[in-house]
Amino acid sequence: MPQPLVSVIIPTYNSEKYLAEAITSALSQSYHNIEVIVVDDGSTDNSLTIAKSFESKKVKVFSQQNKGAGCARNKGLSQATGNYIQYLDSDDRLSPDKIAMQLAVLEKNEGKIAVCSTIHFNGDSLTPANIPSPYEDSFLYDDDDPVHFLTDLLGGYREHGSMIAIHAWLIPKEIIDKAGPWNEELTIDDDGEYFCRIILGSKGILKTPGISYYRKYQDPDKIVAYKQNKEKLFKSALKAVLLKRDYLRSRTNNQYAQRAIHRQLMQLAVLFYIDQPALYQQVEKELKHYPAYKFKPVLGGRAINFISGLFGWKVSKILQYYYAKMLRK
Known part of the structure; x- marks a missing residue:
């Protein structure tokens, strides 16, 4: 053969x-x-x-x-x-x-x-x-x-x-x-x-x-391209998750599949929050179709994750934003 x-x-x-x-x-x-x-x-x-x-x-x-x-x-x-x-x-x-x-x-x-x-x-x-x-x-x-x-x-x-x-x-x-x-x-x-x-x-x-x-x-060209095309990249990330949702839903819509897509959407919600408010609203709209499954994002080091566990990831993201802004001054 x-x-x-x-x-x-x-x-x-x-x-x-x-x-x-x-x-x-x-x-x-x-x-x-x-x-x-x-x-x-x-x-x-x-x-x-x-x-x-x-x-x-x-x-x-x-x-x-x-x-x-x-x-x-x-x-x-x-x-x-x-x-x-x-x-x-x-x-x-x-x-x-x-x-x-x-x-x-x-x-x-x-x-x-x-x-x-x-x-x-x-x-x-x-x-x-x-x-x-x-x-x-x-x-x-x-x-x-x-x-x-x-x-x-x-x-x-x-x-x-x-x-x-x-x-x-x-x-x-x-x-x-x-x-x-x-x-x-x-x-x-x-x-x-x-x-x-x-x-x-x-x-x-x-x-x-x-x-x-x-x-x-660390590829400097890719870092520059990311900063210049952030909104386009984020739109692509959302479209990819919604397509994955459709593919998986065509085969099953059990609670585990729903939890998987909920997790994918929540990752985008964390990514878009503050930085991309319009896309964040789109994700929030999609999330209303799912039960509120437990979700624990990894935001950085031990300290910020501890704060997230106490006060929620939104508070932690706001703190991260202002801390980064302070460092840029």
Whole structure:
């Protein structure tokens, strides 16, 4: 039997420092029947040149005007010929056995998707001492019920939910096709909205060995872009949550699913309060459709969270606002 082809899709924008490392981690997989598709999203640094230095029968490179990561991933999907899709951001990495481990179980479990643990590390500080987060790992398990898995991930069964890095997944192409393309209108939480569709479109989730490495670092360009486009980003965050609500509601509207969406909305309420009053009012309107589930936001350090526990998160947010304003003087 021929080995299935895995397409590794890498969108990149001004990632010259780490792009070669990401591509190399894809090419260094112990499973060899892969193609790497790099889509440069209008970079102004040397990212495209670096990508082209890897160009070969195994590595395809495309470029486009700057339209966002979702659009770049859709471009990669349109060029992919693999039976499975592996997403990989240009500053992240995969362990050499990641794809092999996941493919081994997916080939025996039609219609399912695979997920692995993620190690978070700062900048260039990845060492053998870095391990996956036990908290995040508690949300990763075999589950034949995608609705249950997603509800848990969004916080329906616990005090808090979790996140999964996009490159932790390996997904059969037929599930990708059924879920539809990345929503190019979303500029934040586009991955949360997309993988909500992917999870619900599967027959279950399989937790496998192998590691995805998620690099955390302060990117000055991203910080500036966030400050300049804050309202647009916040509108995207609200739209993504409302879409996730609709997807989950189409499958179930039990109390746990309602609690999960309530938690997502409450996170936005905390984010929008003071800073985005119009969006905050929209969230408050949505929250009226849900019971007042217990919600305990994490606002910062121990002191501010203690104040939040005593006087409520709104008081704490006001104190944070005026304290930050005082520091800027």
